[in-house]
Amino acid sequence: YHADRMGYLVWGEFADWGCSGYGPGHDHQQPGITYAAQWLEAIERDYSHPSIIGWCPLNETAQQHHDRITTLDDATRAMFLATKAMDTTRPVLDTSGYAHRVLETDVYDSHDYIEEKDFEAGLVKFMERHEGTPGWKAFSNPHAPSGASTGPKTWSTPYRGQPYFVSEFGGFRWKVGDDAKSATENTLNRKQSWGYGADPQTEEEFYQRFEATCRVLLGNPSMFGYCYTQLTDVYPEENGVYTFDRQAKFDGARLRAIQEHIAGIEK
Incomplete structure (x- = not known):
């Protein structure tokens, strides 16, 4: 509301902490169906705010690529596709910062501190x-x-x-x-x-x-x-x-x- 009123441009993002530590290093991040369900509820809640210029369901997922599809791969892609289906007007970033997993993500980014x-x-x-x-x-x-x-x-x-x-x-x-x-x-x-x-x-x-x-x-x-x-x-x-x-x-x-x-x- 305040971003709409004051003219701030913001991204719609999600609290995704808690999905780590469920397996070996190459498959330790496992956001489940709860993440997808709650993320879609967040989009439905915030969809009409004009201050939101894009969506990003995950932040700093940190897992190396492996020689097979992991839970993180599937979850990231599922949340990306679901977001695109719910909102055809805004760009979608698959995850912010580290482990990009969707080839056709609309936006690409990095986090970089000195x-x-x-x-x-x-x-x-x-x-x-x-x-x-x-x-x-x-x-x-x-x-x-x-x-x-x-x-x-x-x-x-x-x-x-x-x-x-x-x-x-x-x-x-x-x-x-x-x-x-x-x-x-x-x-x-x-x-x-x-x-x-x-x-x-x-x-x-x-x-x-x-x-x-x-x-x-x-x-x-x-x-x-x-x-x-x-x-x-x-x-x-x-x-x-x-x-x-x-x-x-x-x-x-x-x-x-x-x-x-x-x-x-x-x-």
């Missing part, structure tokens, strides 16, 4: 991944949840020329009046407060990081958009641009100005 201890070193790698990708090179999430390097052959169906975007990036922790945390602290101790990589030392450094990462993605002519993580702090994840109680942490006009450059895809 988690290196040295932000500048991490930015160089981020640029290599996103500055501009030839059409023949598959887009894929560059890291498994463990941080190990991965590729499209092991985690996702190959990119087939769909509209592509980075649907999660950034995640820089900023808590006013709090000491900055190292990348190691953010990785190992997430019970109190954390973000991705090492924290910016100053608010100005946050703006510099925000601009640097946005410019990389804006400059990629193969990318139609991106989504910064995240809008608000969520419990210990204090990496929002607003606090948990929706108070602005940064100068909104400056964040907007950073993103007003003409994107590569617009040229």
Whole structure:
């Protein structure tokens, strides 16, 4: 309702936690019929909201491809096809982030955070991944949840020329009046407060990081958009641009100005 009223553009997504740990590594994620049933109920509930521009039933499913069809393969495809049948007007993303399983998914995406201890070193790698990708090179999430390097052959169906975007990036922790945390602290101790990589030392450094990462993605002519993580702090994840109680942490006009450059895809 508030997104409709205020003009936010959002994706309709689903809470899919709880499907992991049911088998060996290649077949441990097993979303059952309950997931599909409840997802269709969510679509029916939210269908008429004009703020919703697309549907995505699963988030960060993380399972490598195997030499046979797995439960995750079937479940992802079933939820994709059911969504397409219920709504013929909006694009559908099979899963957000990691293990794409549907060749004909309308949209392709990745999640990519700079988690290196040295932000500048991490930015160089981020640029290599996103500055501009030839059409023949598959887009894929560059890291498994463990941080190990991965590729499209092991985690996702190959990119087939769909509209592509980075649907999660950034995640820089900023808590006013709090000491900055190292990348190691953010990785190992997430019970109190954390973000991705090492924290910016100053608010100005946050703006510099925000601009640097946005410019990389804006400059990629193969990318139609991106989504910064995240809008608000969520419990210990204090990496929002607003606090948990929706108070602005940064100068909104400056964040907007950073993103007003003409994107590569617009040229």
